[in-house]
Amino acid sequence: MNIISTDSLKNSILASTPEVDSTILEELCFLTRKHNLKWVPNKEDNGAYYIMSQLSVAKGLDPEDYRKHWSPEAKSTPAAKGxxxxxxxxxxxxxxxxxxxxxxxxxxxxxxxxxxxxxAIRVGDWQHAYAYLIQGKTEAAKDFQSLGSRAIEDSSTKEIKRINNSQNPPVKLISENELQDQIIKLTAYSTINLRFEVGIKNSFNTPDEASHRRWDWVEQLPRVVKVYELKARTISENDIKNTLYSKHYLELAAQKYNNKPIEFIFTSPNGISWEAKALIRELMNDQLGYTNIQGVKAKISFVDLQDISQRLVDNIVNNNPIESWFWLLNKLRTEDLNFVVSPRTISKLNSQVSQAYMDGTLVRKSINNVVSINSLDIAA
Structure with missing residues (x-):
């Protein structure tokens, strides 16, 4: 049976890890083809296994590098002391x-x-293999970095789980594409001008040989351009490095929107790691305003996706009659928009609607024009 194709690799990993992120899986297949990495399936529990000494060679290192420095046995060797x-x-x-x-x-x-x-042969599953491949500064290691660190994070193999309040609730898995679709829908109701999937020709020679890059969405303001990078999982330090350095997103933004400062905003409904926050502080030199990053006047920041949704909801409320607020509230509750909108935003809008009914700003209309005879005063 020939299983060299990356389709077989994909199927083997999906069989063992069905919740693996589809983007990561595609990157893994691309890199396996590019570097001619050889893998073997485990017929008992599925999955993909690599020979670690072959990966050492793929990194441009001595075949014994993994055994000497990274294998479980390496910790007990004299070289590990100190x-x-x-x-x-x-x-x-x-x-x-x-x-x-x-x-x-x-x-x-x-x-x-x-x-x-x-x-004897040392082998590792696909997560262990790629965790090893990203260690170090060889060109091959750099090529694997964007995949490796994501593949080894729990949040990379498990999309965000949102659970409703019903008894024994089902688990809802939501991807970056679904999150973006919901933001697009909210934006369509607002007057805020966000352009989604904005593309630009890739002018940099990068390992993935991409012909172009796409930003999740862009907001062009008179004095600044805001570029947004969306992740479904917790933003990691490597997400920032991969986006700014490996893919050159910031420099490409400066090329497309020349003579304007760039605010590059990472966003996620699932927060940001401490390491990623620390890296942003370093890039910003602990400044709040704009600074020079890779030759670009820029500001790097993280904003919760729920905060962006709150801004959109506020805009919709402020630009529509109060009579339409209950319609918006109902949409936030019933159309899965609650996966990007915070419960606090929904509660706040609900309180505004309730207060409007209480003070008479909003009046409930009768179901029909029929008036009960018992409610009329009839003269004798």
Missing amino acids: RQLESLPGKAFLLKGKSLARFKKTYEETYGKSLGRAS
Whole structure:
């Protein structure tokens, strides 16, 4: 059975990790093709397994690099004394005996090559393998960084889970595309001018060889251009590095919107890591205003997606008659917009509507024009 194709790789990973982020999966397939990485499926629990010494070579290092510096056994060696070795996530195995024989047989059937007489082989699952690949400063390591750190985060393999208030509620999985669709819908009701999926030709030579880049959405104001980068999971330090350095999003924005300062805003409904916040502070030199970043007059920040939704809801309320507020409230409650809108925003709008009815600003209309005879005074 030939399983060299990345379609087979994709299916194997989906079988073991069905909730894996689709974007990460596509990047993994691309990088496996580009670097000619060889993987073997586990017929018992599915998944993709890589030979760690081969990954050392793919990084441009000695075949023994993983064993000496990153394998579980490396911690107990004399070389580990005086320094703490970082543990890599995922699963790692030292195959011997029957397990090794089965692995060798599958490898030879797949690639038509023998692994020789090795008495033991270290392998790692796809998360462990990519966690290793992103360590270091070789070109190959840099190429894998955007995938690796995301693949090893729990939030990368589990999309945001939102649970309703009913008994035994089902789990709702929501992707970045779904989040963006909801923001687009809210924006359409507002007077705020956001342009979504704005593209530009990629003028940088990058490892992924992308012909163009796209920003999630852009807001052009008279004195500044705001570029938004949306993530469904918690924003990580690597998200910022990958966006600004690997993909050059900030520099591309400066090319497209020349002579204007750029405010680059990372947003997520699931917060930002401490490391990412620290990196933003460093990039901003602890300043609140604009500073020079990669030759661009820019400001980097994080804004909760719910805060952006609050701004949109406030705009809709302020630009529409009070009679339409209940209509908006009903949409926020019933059309899954509550996945991007905070419960506090919904509660606030509900209080505004309730107060309007209480003080008479809003009057409930009769269901029909029929008046009960018992309510009329009839003269004798």
